[in-house]
């Protein structure tokens with residue numbers, strides 16, 4: 001090293017030694033004079049601490065400490081500094097100036113240290129010109145006494161044009177009057193760092209500047225003026241304005257977790273003001289549920305990774321808990337180095353409130369988008385279906401519910417067709433275990449404020465408990481296979497077990513189809529003879545001669561064709577029950593024989609004189625008026641009295657219409673099971689039609705109607721048009737249109753069809769269609785246009801009333 005180098009050295013006398021330092025006061029650059037002064041090249045000094053090089057008043061100049069002080073940017077006044085070289089410490093008499101360097105987030109990122117020799121004005125100017133920030137100095141009278149090259153470039157003014165002029169005359173800005181920073185620095189002997197103000201360029205343009213103002217001291221520490229450094233911050237201001245306008249909260253931190261920016265939305269979400277939080281550790285502000293080792297932002301910085309949409313809770317200034325969704329990412333400088341992190345956060349209070357409300361509803365609720373994909377799924381829905389919200393979200397609703405009406409009988413689609421919500425429809429779904437769950441659903445389309453269909457909402461209630469209750473109830477309405485809730489039949493149910501147990505003959509009276517045979521079988525099933533045969537003979541179906549041999553059998557040779565013995569139905573029913581239907585139709589000869597069996601419990605087969613014992617319980621039935629037949633002499637009165645020991649009267653269906661829904665339900669289940677169809681019930685419209693009818697054929701006729709409607713109804717609910725003539729008259733729908741079975745349709749397709757059907761029904765009259773669909777005329781016109789619907793008769797999209 002050059003030990004002779006001193007302040008007298010000619011090179012140093014004419015130039016400046018300049019060092020550039022990073023934030024930790026390590027040397028990251030120096031000029032030729034600095035190399036000459038220290039006698040060491042850049043390679044040796046790079047990365048060395050500046051503190052090791054300079055002593056100030058005999059002490060190490062601890063720049064880091066200086067940096068941490070509020071007014072650190074105050075230049076060190078001219079003092080005798082000791083320059084420490086490898087071998088020795090030499091005093092040099094220089095003016096040392098430390099100029100702070102700020103990054104665009106207003107964070108201190110380093111400094112320029114210049115060591116000036118005694119040729120003040122020249123070196124002062126050289127110093128100023130080598131600074132990339134604009135520098136302006138004024139005396140106490142606010143006259144401009146220096147203006148560097150960067151200041152010229154930024155403001156458009158030349159030094160010679162403004163030197164000696166009053167600063168305010170050159171820069172007549174609004175803030176000159178009251179808020180002049182440089183004047184404040186002079187008056188208060190205080191520095192103001194990185195303030196953003198607007199300044200007028202020489203060409204009249206208005207632009208933002210970031211200003212730092214400090215007092216200017218003489219050698220005795222007296223304030224002789226002020227110095228201002230500044231740079232054009234249009235870019236960073238634009239960024240700041242964008243940041244301020246973003247609806248999400250945004251804040252940035254440096255690598256030490258210190259908050260370096262905090263936007264307006266962040267202020268309104270948390271209640272903190274920017275000036276209260278800048279410079280504070282972020283965990284002291286947010287107290288979030290992940291502060292500490294789980295901090296997403298520090299993870300983002302440490303791992304150079306992004307974390308998106310994490311739901312956490314933070315604390316507001318008032319101590320309130322705020323649910324937010326955060327996304328964190330590292331923040332880079334222009335050279336790609338990570339200098340901190342940025343976090344955006346969105347207040348979820350309202351959506352959480354909505355989902356809390358949804359979750360508090362006891363009914364299952366889910367919504368779908370226009371393609372039937374589930375967009376929300378509440379807690380009750382999870383419980384009823386067994387599917388978790390995570391699994392259900394985004395899936396097609398039919399894949400979750402597997403219900404009997406999924407597809408073309410979809411309740412949401414139906415509510416679109418009818419323009420009315422569907423309410424309380426009972427269906428079955430399969431839960432995640434594949435088990436059937438009975439539920440009651442209500443459905444409606446979801447529309448936005450312009451009436452556009454954006455999806456559908458369905459609420460549903462678990463009917464398992466209700467169903468089992470209903471089953472218990474319906475058990476009350478059944479006796480064996482007989483179903484009825486009518487008072488007369490309920491009385492019968494009460495005495496049927498008694499009758500079944502007794503050996504007495506039973507006479508069942510009732511119109512055709514009222515269930516006489518059913519009652520006879522029920523009596524048999526409940527009797528002690530239930531393990532023995534139950535034999536049915538329709539007395540009206542056989543001619544007189546045949547009936548006798550059918551009942552009592554015959555001996556070989558009894559008549560021409562009787563080649564061998566044949567047992568009769570009495571013998572077949574031995575020990576069991578013989579049901580003689582249409583007993584009013586038996587001829588006189590058979591009446592006699594029957595009377596004998598009833599009285600003596602014996603009979604003789606045809607062609608035999610040997611009596612045969614008969615242990616048979618006899619139940620008879622007729623739809624004829626036996627008493628009238630007795631009166632007419634067509635029926636033996638003694639037989640009548642023998643048969644009429646226990647009489648059961650079955651009322652016609654028209655006298656117990658309350659049984660109709662119950663019976664329909666029963667027959668739907670019966671035929672669904674038989675035919676493998678998924679028909680789950682009857683629509684209220686179809687039921688209303690069937691309730692109005694009188695049923696001369698009684699329950700058999702009702703059963704036939706249900707069986708018929710199974711031919712037309714392919715699934716879901718039996719509708720009026722599925723009923724046989726004449727019930728279905730007037731309910732015909734253009735089948736090809738109403739239900740197009742070519743795969744699942746989107747809500748839009750269904751809506752289009754619903755509109756076409758309604759237009760057709762209303763003969764293309766707009767107002768009537770609007771009324772039916774409960775939409776406005778504008779909405780209808782928009783939808784007609786959107787779907788390209790045309791009146792086939794006129795070819796026009798709309799027809800005036």
Ligand SMILES: Nc1ncnc2c1ncn2[C@@H]1O[C@H](COP(=O)(O)OP(=O)(O)OP(=O)(O)O)[C@@H](O)[C@H]1O
Pocket residue numbers: 481482483484510511512513514515516517518519581623663666699700703
């Ligand atoms: N209460 C009921 N519950 C369930 N099904 C019934 C009931 N009553 C009648 N049925 C059904 O109606 C149909 C006719 O009943 P059933 O044959 O017992 O009538 P019936 O009075 O004997 O008729 P007929 O006088 O014409 O012989 C049968 O399929 C039967 O199962």
